[in-house]
Amino acid sequence: MRKRTIEDYVELLYDLQKNKKPVHTNDIASVLNINPASVTEIFQKLNNDGYINYEKYGGATLTQKGEKIAIATKKKHDTLKKFLKILGVDEKIADMDACKIEHVVDPMTMEKLTKFVEFVQRFKGGPRWLDHFKYFYETGKYIECTLIDTAKCPFHRHKSQ
Template structure:
């Protein structure tokens, strides 16, 4: 089974359980944009993996293992969407992109991203360097900025992607 597909089914079932009290095969199929027979096949596989309990015509219920995975995925999604919003991505776009990214990001990257989001949350007013970043996104230039600790002037171009100077 593809990891992304498994995770998407778990997320859909989790959401349906929260919103509707249960996750029927028909609703799961509709949300996943697949035929009910395809959803049934996947639900049976997920049951064998221990993520859910499945009964024909009754639908699926997440097991403790499935619920843990769903909560982990929810946390990843929220952190990624928050990160994207912090760096200026429109919230609707951030939510959509988080749905794709969450299935591919590794643990180390995710932990660092979560720490960044937590850190940024300590500053209700955007720090000066974030304002400088916003200006950079708009203009492509590093502006002279009293608040920015980078010490760069607007005349300097950043090193090109892939160049040794760009390494952090």
């Protein structure tokens, strides 16, 4: 498996915290299928770096700093996944790819993708060009334009219409 990042851990901590706080080494270990002893080391490091509050045998809770990163990372994940699903990537793969890409992507790219998702979701059922893309993806053919009025505009299948 790819080297796990701080982001991975605070994200997971954030999710587990919702059910039970504080989160113990075993909770993480069982989810990630790693040894509890390894989690202890990770907790010590995250604690040192100010992402969690951790005391021996006491489990961990995210600090503000940690929570901030967790939320930001989850937001990135969510946007990436939404974007990939728009493109037609399967749920599971979208989720896995989002999980990997979220740790490496530049803020500018995230901003563009965020706006793109917003732009697409503005149209109920997606904009018409997206249907055309899907048709193209399946068949390799481009749909010829047959429109004559606004109502059929392939761009403006607009929520407010």
